[in-house]
Amino acid sequence: MKIKDIAKLAGVSPATVSRVMNKNGYVKAEKREAVEKVIREVGYRPNEIAKSLKNKRSNIIGVIVPKISTETASRVLEGITQIAKERNYQLLISNTNLQIEEEINALEFLSNKLVDGIIISATEVTDQHLAVARQLTVPLVVIGQRMAGFTSILYSNNHAVHDLVDHLVQAGHKKIGFIGVDPKDKEVGQVRKQAYMDALNHHQLPYKEELVAIGDFSIESGYQQMASILKKQRPTAVLAVTDHLAIGAIQCIKDNGLSVPADISVTGLGDVKLAKYLSPPLTTVHYYFKTSGQLAASELFNQIDQLNMENKEIYVDYELRIRASVKKIERNS
Amino acid sequence: MKIKDIAKLAGVSPATVSRVMNKNGYVKAEKREAVEKVIREVGYRPNEIAKSLKNKRSNIIGVIVPKISTETASRVLEGITQIAKERNYQLLISNTNLQIEEEINALEFLSNKLVDGIIISATEVTDQHLAVARQLTVPLVVIGQRMAGFTSILYSNNHAVHDLVDHLVQAGHKKIGFIGVDPKDKEVGQVRKQAYMDALNHHQLPYKEELVAIGDFSIESGYQQMASILKKQRPTAVLAVTDHLAIGAIQCIKDNGLSVPADISVTGLGDVKLAKYLSPPLTTVHYYFKTSGQLAASELFNQIDQLNMENKEIYVDYELRIRASVKKIERNS
DNA sequence: AATGATTATGAAATCGATTTCAGTTTATTT
DNA sequence: AAATAAACTGAAATCGATTTCATAATCATT
Secondary structure, X not given: XXXXXXXXXXXXXXHHHHHXXXXXXXXXXXXXXXXXXXXXXXXXXOOXXXXXXXXXXXXXXXXXXXXXXXXXXXXXXXXXXXXXXXXOOEEEXXXXXXXXXXXXXXXXXXXXXXXXXXXXXXXXXXXXXXXXXXXXXOOEEEEOOOXXXXXXXXXXXXXXXXXXXXXXXXXXXXXXXXXXXXXXXHHHHHHHHHHHHHHHHHOXXXXXXXXXXXXXXXXXXXXXXXXXXHHHOOOOEEEEOOHHHHHHHHHHHHHOOOOOOOOOEEEOOEOOHHHHHOOOOOXXXXXXXXXXXXXXXXXXXXXXOOOOOOOOEEEEOXXXXXXXXXXXXXXXX | OOHHHHHHHHOOOHHHHHHHHHOOOOOOHHHHHHHHHHHHHHOOOOOHHHHHHHHOOOOEEEEEEXXXXXXXXXXXXXXXXXXXXXXXXXXXXXXXXXXXXXXHHHHHHHOOOOOOEEEEEOOOOOHHHHHHHHHOOOOEEEXXXXXXXOEEEEEOHHHHHHHHHHHHXXXXXXXXXXXXXXXXXXXXXXXXXXXXXXXXXXXXXXXXXXXXXXXXXXXXXXXXXXXXXXXXXXXXXXXXXXXXXXXXXXXXXXXXXXXXXXXXXXXXXXXXXXXXXXXXXXXXXXXXXXXXXXXXXXXXXXXXXXXXXXXOEEEEOEEEXXXXXXXXXXXXX
């Protein structure tokens, strides 16, 4: 069933059917009704692809995520879908499985007029990313990383880590370990590490290599890195840059016959849904991932509508969630 | 940049450019090279929408999920994306937020030739669903529910619950509580409940209303339903139909000054990623959600390719994960 | 009743690709 | 060298919608 068929059945031209469908232009009441009747009877729905071609907009936005099966990604996606739904937009999702090459591919693929705009939740921003991004003919919004020349939605990594360290120091901790990730991820790898170092410095605490380990984003990695720290020196507290790393670390501490937080306090970042149901409940930083998705989508639509082409850096709120995984320690320990 | 422009630049016709792009038909080597050179130089990428219109396939499959920000959904999606990627397909995702109306809308919307096939991960299957599904002009695969006339990927709910009950009974439990969900969700609400009842019966244990409560899919609901059971009678074990319900239940038990599993054993279903990091680690059933996504996608592609139009019911594997949240009880208790 | 303004309608061009079809060039066979 | 087959090429039709443009019908005004 195409518009021509409907036109024939209703005894009008395709142009008139189109006018009825889109409620624009003049159509005499009787003809409109006739057309509407036919449409209803045959259950006609226009071919969205043909519409997109003619209208030069697909009502689809592309979303590139590093790994869809993570809580972060799914919460961000939830925020995006919500705003998209309000605007009658659909989401085309590329899951890049943490592979940069895939990210570039996805960017290139989506740029072929298939989508009206792109949101990328990136872990790394390479020169290649920038090169491809600059070629895009549709607006792009970045979540989680700074990307020169584009609007970015950022997490207050610096502040958040400072808050965590402050909290630990206030609880009397002086030997604070750190489990981080690869510095290729600027925001999580570099900024959080730097914030940790700055915060130590601010409290006049020494930075010690032996208390620092770098892993990836998995729980297992948290376990391993914690083990490597314990082999060298025993901190009284550990700051892990993600909740998953923290969970792995806690497991490792327990497996070593130690207790959290009695022997070692642990904090994470991210506030995974189950963080407060762990034993002990995890002290962490709650990030409003859903909000960041909403913000990204709103900004993107502003650009799609040409309302606001200026590039911004928007920081999304966070909140320290103090739970039982951090314990005050005695002055003399 | 469109194909016409490339043709002009390369001194050939659009037809030839098309032949080069798609590597079909005859093209003299020198012309091919000339065209390829131009394509490379201007970075030409064809308009995917125009291609879709002409080719009558978009290389996009639609996926409808009840709530994207759940571990189940994201693991299923991961499986789907993996298979889709192999086939050079993209995913158009509709998040329906558990609203049936939205599900129907999404089905209708996607049917307009926008996608080459649809996968729906459903919680309910109503007559409306069926009516719309039957009108579809593209293949449909259902995950998680049975839908007459369509291929479904199903979880072995019956077997899994039997296994759990067997496990509890073997551990000496006779008063086994149950936290379920709304029967509108046939597979999770009805099948799992029925399996619980059948299993009790099989072990010649009485079914007691007081030990049964029905909630929704949230952790909070698990908490509340556990509370309502405790008010009436104290079971020695509780089978919750999802891990989240189980986690809520455990929290409730703890808050009532009781211990898991010393006082009450708890099991879930689903094997959430963090299940084994809880205290106690949760005994549950591991479902291969990612596999179900892969299966669904494979079946869908079979149908898209017209290889196999027969409707199947495919059961995806599961595995009992025995952990510390269930404890053997003494004969005399 | 004549004029101008408004409303109404469809034929045809268009979006950017693919493909058929007919015609041309090159290669192979006798 | 002629006949036949194979390789090559581009003009034009096509996918299914929208929109412009020209024209026709209706309405309002004097």
